[in-house]
Each structure stands twice: as structure tokens, then as C-alpha cells.
Amino acid sequence: MAISFPRTGKVLLMPKRLSFQLYSARNFSPLKDTLAQLAKTGYREVEGYDGLYDKPETLRRLLDKSSISMPTGHFGLGLLEGERARVRKIAATLGMRHIYAPYLMPDERPKTAAGYRKLGKRLAAIGEWVRGEGYGFGWHNHDFEFTRLPSGETPHEIIFEAAPMLDWECDVAWIARAKANPVAWVKRYADRITAVHVKDIAPKGECLDEDGWTDVGQGTVNWPAVMAALKRSRVMHFIMEHDNPSNLQRFARRSFAYVSKI
Helix, strand or coil, X not given: CEEEECCCCEEEECCCEEEEEHHHHXXXXXHHHHHHHHHHHCCCEEEECHHHCCCHHHHHHHHHHCCCEEEEEECCHHHHHHCHHHHHHHXXXXXXXXXXXXXXXXXXXXXXXXHHHHXXXXXXXXXXXXXXXXCEXXXXXXXXXXXXXXXXXXXXXXXXXXXXXXXXXXXXXXXXXXXXXXXXXXHHCHHHEEEEEECEECCCCCCHHHCCEECCCCCCCCHHHHHHHHCCCCCCEEEECCCCCCCHHHHHHHHHHHHHHC
């Protein structure tokens, strides 16, 4: 974590808060064993997602038993726009401080700049009520936001222009998969970044059984350069993620060890 002071250029470095996106563990059960393993590795935070929220009180008991907190969580647009009371209960029960909208399915994605501007305004409206409840609110990117539209703009630029108060949970590896430069985007939107998904891309032809992802520090993302850029952002949570790990314990352990040192 880093706190920046734009007028002086000084940066106050803080210990990195290393978290774990539980979506990475969706194919491994039971959850209580996963949490125990994460705690043993050294994680003290995790990030939630929609598939975990059916019984928030039960989930909170599991977290407490492992001395792990859940300060951040993903909530789909359907929940955020249509089930406010449920979102409030989940976030309060689990002790969240920041909520992120995570994704749009391909058939839901706009095709034009005007469509993405409309999406930005939707997110701005969601953010207004979420912040009114005392939580931060942001968008989590994938790769499609960095593919240029016929207008020459990127969806990312349009969304954040239309939603001036929107925070950003920056998924670095998805930016790289879009053939964009993560460092340049981090620097450009440093004042929006409150969390980062720390994930890595395997060298071409490797880890095909893991959809081309790999343990953090073992792939092609230039993490030292990205971390240097993040020092001048508002990032608070460094969240390990792998979309399809073949060995969860190995991914969690190696990624934690690597990020702890850089």
C-alpha cells in the first residue's frame, strides 16, 4: 500500500495487504479447509464473489475461525441494481469496506462508445447509493475494456469519464492479455486504483491445463515495474488470483512468497 502526496511528490510506503480472491478456489472444497490453508500460508484477507453469499452468517463464522477478514467483495450488476437490501446485509455481515462490480458477459457488452458511456452512468448511479451506505465502490476490469472502439476510444476511458467518482480494481494480467501496457494504465489512473488483482500469464504454450495462467512471479507480467507504478496509486489491497489453478496450495504459497518480497 502507498499513500501519495501529489503536491510534494512524496510517497509514504505502507505494508502490502495481501489478499486472495476466493474465486480462484471455486473448484476446491471444502471452503473451511481452503481458509485454513490460506491462513497457514500467511493470508489475513480474502475477497468474496457472488457464489459465496448465500449464507453470509455461516461464511462469517468460517472466516472468523481462520482469523481472516473479507474487506472487499465482488457483486454482479443484477444484485447491485435489483437487490440492494441483500447487498447491504451481505456487506455488513462480512465486514466489507469496498464493493466492486466485476464483469459483463459478452452478450451484455455495448458495441459503441455511447453504450459504454451509458454503462459508466449506470455504475455512477450504483456508486452513489453504495457510497451512501459507507462503502467504497469500483469497477474490476477484464480485457475487453482495452480494445479500441471504432471511435478510437477504449471502453475503460469512456466508463471512467462517465463515472468521475468510480474507483478501480485493476486486474493487471487482463490488461496485458489485451496487448495493452499495464504500467501505462496504472500511471494514468493511479488516483482511481484502490485494489489490484495480482495474477500472471504463463509463457506461450505453457500451463495450457490452467488456461494459460500461472503462479504470480512465474510468468510474463513485469511485476516489479507494475509494483513501482502502484506505489503512487491509492491501492490498499493486493489480491492474488488465478482463474484456473491446478494446485491451489501451490499457487497460494508461491504467489504470497513472491509478492511479499517485491
